[in-house]
Amino acid sequence: MTETVRTGGCACGAARFTTRGEPDRVGLCHCLTCRKAHAAACFPFAVFRADQVETAGDLASWESSPGYHRNFCPACGSRVTNETGGEIEISIASFDEVGVFAPQYESWTVRREPWLPPLPLPQYDRNRGD
Ligand SMILES: [Zn+2]
Numbered sequence: 001m002t003e004t005v006r007t008g009g010c011a012c013g014a015a016r017f018t019t020r021g022e023p024d025r026v027g028l029c030h031c032l033t034c035r036k037a038h039a040a041a042c043f044p045f046a047v048f049r050a051d052q053v054e055t056a057g058d059l060a061s062w063e064s065s066p067g068y069h070r071n072f073c074p075a076c077g078s079r080v081t082n083e084t085g086g087e088i089e090i091s092i093a094s095f096d097e098v099g100v101f102a103p104q105y106e107s108w109t110v111r112r113e114p115w116l117p118p119l120p121l122p123q124y125d126r127n128r129g130d
Pocket residue numbers: 010011012013014015073074075076077078
């Protein structure tokens with residue numbers, strides 16, 4: 001069986017990543033930390049096992065909560081990977097191609113921008129499963 005290989009990276013190209021196989025899940029987070037860290041209304045992400053992801057290039061890191069590391073390119077500031085508990089989250093928007101994944105649920109909807117309508121997906125007020 002051939003695994004699907006996908007590539008992406010930061011805006012300036014100094015930090016790159018490769019994923020192998022399919023993500024465990026794809027979500028969209030409206031939480032305050034994601035909003036500010038990504039300087040965006042929400043963070044659409046695909047979650048892979050750490051062993052499915054390889055990165056190349058320097059990454060700086062910020063531990064936004066214990067054990068949750070948000071890694072970014074020190075040259076251009078783009079978010080590249082978030083690592084926690086053996087999993088890596090990557091923004092859908094960081095892949096080289098458009099349309100690779102679509103969210104399956106929304107979390108932290110209490111922080112949704114009022115102009116942004118809910119998608120027809122499971123909605124979680126806070127974390128998924130809370
Ligand atoms: Zn960069």
